[in-house]
Amino acid sequence: MNWNPQAPSPMPSHRYRPYTDRVQVPPTERSWPSNRTTVAPLWVPVDLRDGNQALAEPMDPARKRRFFEHLIAMGYKEIEVGYPSASQTDFDFVRDLATLGLVPDDVTVVVFTAARTDLIERTFESVRGLPNVVLHMYTATAPTWRSVVLGRDRDELHRLIFDAAQDVARCGDTAAGVRYEFSPEVFNLTEPDFVLEVCNSLTELWDACRDRPVIHNLPATVEIATPNVYADQIEYMHRHLDRRDSVILSVHPHNDRGTGVAAAELAVLAGAQRVEGCLFGNGERTGNVDLVTLGLNLHAQGVDPMIDFSDLDAVRRTVEYCNRISVHERHPYGGDLVYTAFSGTHQDAIKKGLAQHRAEARAEGTDPDLAPWDVPYLPIDPRDVGRDYEAVIRVNSQSGKGGIAYLLLSGYGIDLPRGLQIDFARRVQRTADDSGAEVTAQQLWDLLLAEYGNHGELARWAVEHREDGDRLRIEATVGGAPVEGAATASGPVEALTRILSEHGREVEVLSLVAQSVSEGSDGRAITFARCRIDGGTRWGVGLDSSVTASALESVLAAVAGTA
Numbered sequence: 001m002n003w004n005p006q007a008p009s010p011m012p013s014h015r016y017r018p019y020t021d022r023v024q025v026p027p028t029e030r031s032w033p034s035n036r037t038t039v040a041p042l043w044v045p046v047d048l049r050d051g052n053q054a055l056a057e058p059m060d061p062a063r064k065r066r067f068f069e070h071l072i073a074m075g076y077k078e079i080e081v082g083y084p085s086a087s088q089t090d091f092d093f094v095r096d097l098a099t100l101g102l103v104p105d106d107v108t109v110v111v112f113t114a115a116r117t118d119l120i121e122r123t124f125e126s127v128r129g130l131p132n133v134v135l136h137m138y139t140a141t142a143p144t145w146r147s148v149v150l151g152r153d154r155d156e157l158h159r160l161i162f163d164a165a166q167d168v169a170r171c172g173d174t175a176a177g178v179r180y181e182f183s184p185e186v187f188n189l190t191e192p193d194f195v196l197e198v199c200n201s202l203t204e205l206w207d208a209c210r211d212r213p214v215i216h217n218l219p220a221t222v223e224i225a226t227p228n229v230y231a232d233q234i235e236y237m238h239r240h241l242d243r244r245d246s247v248i249l250s251v252h253p254h255n256d257r258g259t260g261v262a263a264a265e266l267a268v269l270a271g272a273q274r275v276e277g278c279l280f281g282n283g284e285r286t287g288n289v290d291l292v293t294l295g296l297n298l299h300a301q302g303v304d305p306m307i308d309f310s311d312l313d314a315v316r317r318t319v320e321y322c323n324r325i326s327v328h329e330r331h332p333y334g335g336d337l338v339y340t341a342f343s344g345t346h347q348d349a350i351k352k353g354l355a356q357h358r359a360e361a362r363a364e365g366t367d368p369d370l371a372p373w374d375v376p377y378l379p380i381d382p383r384d385v386g387r388d389y390e391a392v393i394r395v396n397s398q399s400g401k402g403g404i405a406y407l408l409l410s411g412y413g414i415d416l417p418r419g420l421q422i423d424f425a426r427r428v429q430r431t432a433d434d435s436g437a438e439v440t441a442q443q444l445w446d447l448l449l450a451e452y453g454n455h456g457e458l459a460r461w462a463v464e465h466r467e468d469g470d471r472l473r474i475e476a477t478v479g480g481a482p483v484e485g486a487a488t489a490s491g492p493v494e495a496l497t498r499i500l501s502e503h504g505r506e507v508e509v510l511s512l513v514a515q516s517v518s519e520g521s522d523g524r525a526i527t528f529a530r531c532r533i534d535g536g537t538r539w540g541v542g543l544d545s546s547v548t549a550s551a552l553e554s555v556l557a558a559v560a561g562t563a
Ligand SMILES: CC(=O)SCCNC(=O)CCNC(=O)[C@H](O)C(C)(C)COP(=O)(O)OP(=O)(O)OC[C@H]1O[C@@H](n2cnc3c(N)ncnc32)[C@H](O)[C@@H]1OP(=O)(O)O
Pocket: 050, 053, 083, 085, 086, 087, 113, 114, 115, 116, 138, 139, 140, 149, 150, 185, 221
């Protein structure tokens, strides 16, 4: 129940206006809701500029270089490398890229500048010698920025931008592979007709053509509305920008409302061809849109992101090292916990799903890593991004038999019989509840043996195969009482039950399952015995290098457990 609507609210929400009062959303014929994304847009990481300017400690040259090289290795083809007129570090970094030949031929570097002659000239100085360059000029265009920050009306601001664009055209040697980008900063709060007026004038001034298109980058500098509103704004520009085939329509969402990814995805449906963002969503305030999530969202829909995410942990380590900001455990695709289930029903479903996936791949003769994926609760196969199944299931007090069985199977190669899974899960839950902590595979193994195992009951044994059956001779203790004797039966386990009967212990072996243990067991056998004893049923587990001894021990352990 919400608080009493008559009482004063603790939240001063009345201070804020709905976006409908602030944004002019143009009337638009809207086709984006029924569009589908079937190819990846051009991704442009801006970590070295927008991400970097948001860091408490901007990257030093070594970090910048490591980040840049990782972006290249991942396959990014256009990379914003800095704001070279703003700092000597950025200027020197761009010069290093040029003089040390660090930029592959198929990669374009983007350099960022404000619309000021001195800054533009300095920016061009920084890129001398680089073959493929985009000069990216920006100016805020939204009403509040015009009046409060820049002190210019629409016409005056248009003049400022146009003059600076002329400087760009004067300094830029287009023959030498320089292209131009313009960002009307805070596009999402700017009147659409003003954006069109400014952008179209630059398209003409810079003489955009199909072979040398201009980039108009339309930022949601501060996210203020739901993503569908941004999509409407982008579709309107997509439909109305002049020389559309000579313009690359780019978007640059931020994440103030937590919907940066959705905004970018809908903007692409609405006609955007290029997306600027940062890996794992670093950037001003709540960050730029996250290029990792965007890329892997496409991957999860069967669309090649055209970026190599196959070692996502290495990407994450680089980003964390360079930004000095850690990636959250729940971060989509890259967080430590995102392929891990603790809860029982999820674990059960994943375990069944993985088993079915493997079985189907085997039946089709397909590599499981390449076979179609449809495993409950796992939108993608963790192995696609270099994660292992080991971490998929972890056990705590919320877990059930499926997860426990999965850990023992993956850790020790043993497949607990279903009845034992149910019985053991109750005991594990008690232990986890008591400690409040996670239970590892090793702890489960120890607990299994402690709860059901043999504890030195079988001191000596021998089986003689004879005409009339197997003759078993044993010396053992059960619940502290000695059990010694011999009996002949069709097998050693039946003979054991006869010896036990002679000692006053009636035991019926209901099932016996023997397996070999994989992990660090020196080829040991494990046997799970389900026995009816004194009117109840009880599980026993035997572990031994001999299969026969492990079977005998499992029965003795079941009897000892009831003593
Ligand atoms: C949304 C974004 O991410 S935008 C990028 C923001 N990034 C940064 O600011 C990081 C680097 N910036 C800097 O190092 C500095 O701001 C510099 C070197 C570029 C300029 O420094 P300064 O000359 O000291 O100016 P300052 O930082 O105070 O900038 C404000 C001035 O630039 C003007 N200005 C702001 N943006 C722009 C623009 N895009 N184009 C032209 N002028 C602009 C302002 O109106 C103001 O002018 P005024 O002094 O006449 O009032």
